[in-house]
Amino acid sequence: MPELQLKQLYDGFRDPRTVAELASQIKQLAAKLDEPVNVMEVCGGHTHTIMKYGLLQLLPDNIEFIHGPGCPVCIMPKERIDQAAALAQIPDVILVTLGDMIRVPGSEGSLAQFRAKGCDIRPIYMPLDALKIAQENPDKTVVYFAIGFETSTPMTAVLLEQAEKLGIPNLLFHINHVLVPPAIDAVMADPDTRVNAFIGPSHVSVITGSQIYQPTVDNYHTPVVVSGFEPVDVMQSILSIVKQKVEGRCALENQYERAVSYKGNEAAQQKVNHFFTVRPSFRWRGLGPIPNSALMLKPEYRHRDAELKYGERLPVKEIDDHKACQCGDILRGKAKPQDCKVFGRGCTPQTPLGSCMVSSEGACNAYYRYAGVK
Amino acid sequence: MCLSIPSQVVELHPEIQSVTVDTLGVKRTVSCHLMEEPLAVGDYVLIHIGFVMNKIDAASAAESLALYKEIVDKMEAADA
């Protein structure tokens, strides 16, 4: 086998001719479908690929994408951001968090706005940076506002493991790690749901294995294809789904065999299981409370839990979205971004009203950037 | 925050459980705390928020690419 170059790994899975050929195969097959295929792409990363590469336009009318709840920034309810803001206002606390989270509006403003008012809030690119900040500021308490799905939880576990091992007492955690399968169940529990197929995010399965979707296939008789994030990956996954539908089958398939196995990264799973346990309920933005859909620290690690330590200072009032915002319907597959009255008018990436517009992987943001505003 | 893109290992730092990777020209040091199997220079890996999540199986990637090439060649032959 010729040696593979990094460039080939990129270009090969973005090749426009391959995309075009897969599109034509999908079209031919889709002509045989009895009913439309409504594919939920659970993860915002796939939404981004679909919009960026114009895949929507390449597909026949009887295949529709429904943008799912799999963007950790989009699903964070306002009260959790309010809690982060409350933590940041405690003297001697440094709040650190990843990426886009800092721009998501809470009920009193975003973390960026609190930072402008003088709170010590630091965006970081990798969780281990929090360790350094804690080491450099021994007289302060550093709180890591941890977000993300199964993909990101092991990284928080390693951060915690290192803090314990190195004996760094001043690093605490506010845990907002959420789980994909219960969110899928919440979407499917709606009797009006139109979703009848899924593409699963490959990076979640790199950690968990493709196995986590077997119950989805069995319980809802829907095909699930674990898919990579390049346009060729997504098109190949759609082709597999259409094939299954035409043949009247539903199965779990793994398109991203180059990195995903059935069992996943077991070392990472062990670390997660060591530090975390399931939280009885977590409220999702747009979807409401979902039982067993998130994680929290195990009792042995409660000395690291900022939610416990500062419990009485944290607001618990549940805050709903801006009245005009339809993120909830969008996350359930009942509306498209353009259906929202303020899309592109009152709500833009510069002035986001809802978190689907803030995150670069949110459905509203992707539509705004790539589809243009009509 | 969630796009995972392939990178290539260019340097090993076993003493700090990390490696330097190249993501199409951008070099950075990332943690290997989530990897049980050892990494070698030249390996393709997936990175997420500063960690190697997993190796990419180069043979399986090459196989997919060969399959796509076949598809495209067939299409072009049919068009000609």
Ligand code: SF4
């Ligand atoms: S356009 Fe803005 S307000 Fe409307 S649904 Fe999207 S994020 Fe919410």
